[in-house]
Amino acid sequence: MRRTPTLVGAGLLAAALVAAGCGSGASDGKTRITIGLFGNFGYQQLFEEYEKAHPDIDITDRTASYSDHHKNLAAHLATNNGAADIEAVDVGYINQFKANPGQFVELGADVKDRWLDWKWEGSLSKDGKQIGYGTDVGGLAICYRRDLFEAAGLPSDRDQVSALWPTWEQFMATGKQFAAKAPAGAKFFDGGPTVLNAIVGQAPTGYYDKTDKIVVGDNADIRKGWNLVAQGVADGLSAGLLHSTPQWNTGFKQGQFATLACPAWMMAKIKDQAPETSGKWDLAAVPGGGGNWGGSYLTVPKQGKNTDKAVALAAWLTAPEQQAKVFASAGLLPSTPKLYSEESVAKKQDPFFNNAPVGKVFTDAARALKPQYQGPKAGDVQTEMGNAMQRVEQGKQSPDESWNQFVGDVKRLES
Amino acid sequence: MKTDWRERRHRWDIRYAPYAYIAPYFLLFAVFGLFPLLYTGWVSMQDRNLLDGDAATFIGVDNYVQLLTADPYFWNAMGNTLSLWLLTTVPQILFALGIAQLLNRRLRGRTFFRMGVLLPNITSVAAVTIIFAQLFGRDFGLINWVLDLFGAGRIDWQAGTGSSHTAIAAMVVWRWTGYHALIFLASMQAIPTSVYEAARLDGASAWQQFWRITVPMLRPQIIFSTVIATAGNMRLLAEPLLFNPGAAAATGGSDRQFQTAALYLYEQGFAKFDFGYASAIAWLLLIATVAITGLSYLAARRIRTD
Numbered sequence: 001m002r003r004t005p006t007l008v009g010a011g012l013l014a015a016a017l018v019a020a021g022c023g024s025g026a027s028d029g030k031t032r033i034t035i036g037l038f039g040n041f042g043y044q045q046l047f048e049e050y051e052k053a054h055p056d057i058d059i060t061d062r063t064a065s066y067s068d069h070h071k072n073l074a075a076h077l078a079t080n081n082g083a084a085d086i087e088a089v090d091v092g093y094i095n096q097f098k099a100n101p102g103q104f105v106e107l108g109a110d111v112k113d114r115w116l117d118w119k120w121e122g123s124l125s126k127d128g129k130q131i132g133y134g135t136d137v138g139g140l141a142i143c144y145r146r147d148l149f150e151a152a153g154l155p156s157d158r159d160q161v162s163a164l165w166p167t168w169e170q171f172m173a174t175g176k177q178f179a180a181k182a183p184a185g186a187k188f189f190d191g192g193p194t195v196l197n198a199i200v201g202q203a204p205t206g207y208y209d210k211t212d213k214i215v216v217g218d219n220a221d222i223r224k225g226w227n228l229v230a231q232g233v234a235d236g237l238s239a240g241l242l243h244s245t246p247q248w249n250t251g252f253k254q255g256q257f258a259t260l261a262c263p264a265w266m267m268a269k270i271k272d273q274a275p276e277t278s279g280k281w282d283l284a285a286v287p288g289g290g291g292n293w294g295g296s297y298l299t300v301p302k303q304g305k306n307t308d309k310a311v312a313l314a315a316w317l318t319a320p321e322q323q324a325k326v327f328a329s330a331g332l333l334p335s336t337p338k339l340y341s342e343e344s345v346a347k348k349q350d351p352f353f354n355n356a357p358v359g360k361v362f363t364d365a366a367r368a369l370k371p372q373y374q375g376p377k378a379g380d381v382q383t384e385m386g387n388a389m390q391r392v393e394q395g396k397q398s399p400d401e402s403w404n405q406f407v408g409d410v411k412r413l414e415s
Numbered sequence: 416m417k418t419d420w421r422e423r424r425h426r427w428d429i430r431y432a433p434y435a436y437i438a439p440y441f442l443l444f445a446v447f448g449l450f451p452l453l454y455t456g457w458v459s460m461q462d463r464n465l466l467d468g469d470a471a472t473f474i475g476v477d478n479y480v481q482l483l484t485a486d487p488y489f490w491n492a493m494g495n496t497l498s499l500w501l502l503t504t505v506p507q508i509l510f511a512l513g514i515a516q517l518l519n520r521r522l523r524g525r526t527f528f529r530m531g532v533l534l535p536n537i538t539s540v541a542a543v544t545i546i547f548a549q550l551f552g553r554d555f556g557l558i559n560w561v562l563d564l565f566g567a568g569r570i571d572w573q574a575g576t577g578s579s580h581t582a583i584a585a586m587v588v589w590r591w592t593g594y595h596a597l598i599f600l601a602s603m604q605a606i607p608t609s610v611y612e613a614a615r616l617d618g619a620s621a622w623q624q625f626w627r628i629t630v631p632m633l634r635p636q637i638i639f640s641t642v643i644a645t646a647g648n649m650r651l652l653a654e655p656l657l658f659n660p661g662a663a664a665a666t667g668g669s670d671r672q673f674q675t676a677a678l679y680l681y682e683q684g685f686a687k688f689d690f691g692y693a694s695a696i697a698w699l700l701l702i703a704t705v706a707i708t709g710l711s712y713l714a715a716r717r718i719r720t721d
Contacts, residue, residue, distance in 0.1 A: 067662050071685040078465045078690070096688065100466045245661040246548065250555055380687060383663045390669035394574035397670075405670075413687070 036084035042330025092379030118371030132297025138263030198261035199225035202291035208375025264333035283356035290368035459694035478695035511595035532593030
């Protein structure tokens with residue numbers, strides 16, 4: 001019987017494994033709802049509020065970077081394992097996910113009236129299944145550095161600044177004025193791809209037509225914007241930074257650029273990255289008026305164990321009252337239009353941005369917004385376009401060479 | 416009767432027990448190695464979206480034909496992989512030999528230094544890459560600052576092909592040199608001192624002793640290290656991925672100048688959700704890895720032992 005100890009050992013090990021397996025469930029009788037996010041959704045206080053009202057719920061959030069989050073979600077859906085109970089999806093990826101609505105819980109249409117029509121339709125699958133409740137919309141404005149504008153002899157008052165650039169041509173012309181007297185190391189805008197994204201967001205048609213055909217190569221509006229931004233880069237207006245990279249974050253701290261195309265969610269990013277620049281920023285109107293960039297949805301993957309409770313939480317988080325709170329704390333623009341006339345939203349000012357009337361600027365922008373149709377691989381097209389503009393910025397290719405390569409690259413996306 | 420039974424059981428034990436002992440490895444290999452390999456092969460013959468496996472259609476070798484004949488970005492990625500393989504494997508082995516030679520001397524605090532060379536290897540690859548990406552930063556990177564001090568000008572490390580490969584190779588070499596150095600050191604200590612004494616009597620210089628005695632005696636370890644380094648570098652993913660943060664990380668630079676084959680696989684599978692195509696890349700990468708590992712084995716075997 002010399003083998004007995006081994007057997008006992010193996011038995012203990014097996015028992016330990018079984019015990020460990022059981023231990024992963026919530027032991028305090030609460031239902032744990034996990035939520036997968038990217039960036040700052042302004043939800044932390046809301047989670048506490050919800051947990052207080054629902055003592056049986058325990059909310060755990062996990063936040064990853066934009067691209068990691070969406071790639072992880074795709075992998076979890078493909079393997080039918082590992083997704084959070086609620087998963088946020090950005091507008092750049094929603095079309096890829098809504099092409100397979102079977103992997104998400106179909107959400108009720110009874111609350112449809114909460115949202116802007118185009119926001120609701122953005123996450124509606126071709127066969128009419130709703131997979132996501134809208135969180136925020138982007139809207140557009142221009143964030144600018146008052147101190148750098150003053151140093152370059154430009155007006156710093158926000159109305160005067162807005163008056164400088166009714167069009168993107170005039171925006172670039174202001175940039176040249178800025179560059180002539182700018183402090184050393186400060187450029188006019190952060191990077192070509194960011195500005196181009198804002199211009200693309202304003203065009204009536206973006207990368208796709210409504211039949212899901214990629215038309216970006218023949219889109220005169222986008223080509224015009226491309227030429228304009230490429231010229232701005234050639235004139236030395238760009239700091240050559242790609243948004244959401246560590247170098248870009250450093251750029252905030254070092255004052256490397258004076259303006260930045262600002263969807264509402266970008267303001268939270270600036271506050272997170274460079275809290276020490278508080279008060280130096282201000283907010284002006286975007287050239288060309290209106291336009292959208294970004295905005296997200298909350299989805300509930302079917303593989304979750306507590307889908308009913310997850311749907312209830314997602315509906316609560318995206319209800320108008322909660323969106324108003326998120327707007328107050330993190331500045332994310334609500335996708336529920338009934339808030340736009342409410343005082344707490346429309347009159348909101350932001351001390352970080354020199355008490356700019358962020359409520360008015362963004363609700364005006366959201367009202368003026370003409371929704372643009374986003375095709376299935378809009379996020380990938382945007383990536384290729386960013387790469388193309390970066391090639392110009394890095395001096396690797398001429399604007400025309402880079403554009404032609406870009407058009408070829410997006411053709412490959414369709415095959 | 417009873418003894419007979421015990422006898423038989425004993426013979427069975429001797430004959431079959433070894434198989435039982437090694438069985439767990441092969442079972443695990445079958446589940447986590449062989450099955451995924453074959454399944455990937457099956458998927459590579461389908462037109463299949465990552466999110467929608469039910470709608471997959473069998474298309475035979477179309478993915479392979481497309482990759483080999485009509486996909487310049489695949490060949491670009493293979494070229495980058497080869498370039499990075501050369502830029503990492505050769506310096507890794509040479510530096511490791513040098514460091515092992517130094518560590519083999521009588522030093523104060525020998526164990527401290529010997530353990531120290533392994534430190535880079537046990538640090539998280541993500542942390543290493545993020546720090547190196549900062550060192551190689553365009554505007555505020557330490558390396559550009561030093562270059563600037565000497566009037567050499569600043570380099571946009573990520574923008575160029577050669578510069579980005581150099582930066583990535585630096586990360587890999589920094590991380591793995593110590594690991595190989597320790598392997599070499601262990602076998603250096605097994606070389607009998609009498610061989611060196613005889614060489615010294617014959618008037619061989621330290622340099623000659625190193626190239627004529629130490630290196631040939633280390634041949635099996637050099638072969639091992641080359642094979643390990645090659646296999647590792649063929650699937651280089653984390654370094655180029657994290658060297659290019661942001662939404663476009665998977666393309667490996669604005670012009671795919673440092674997109675490795677593994678990164679291209681990642682882009683096709685997890686950014687474009689083209690699961691079948693990504694699986695075909697995985698198989699081609701496997702074939703290339705086996706071929707190149709074989710070549711480097713043959714090359715390393717040419718070290719003379721006499």
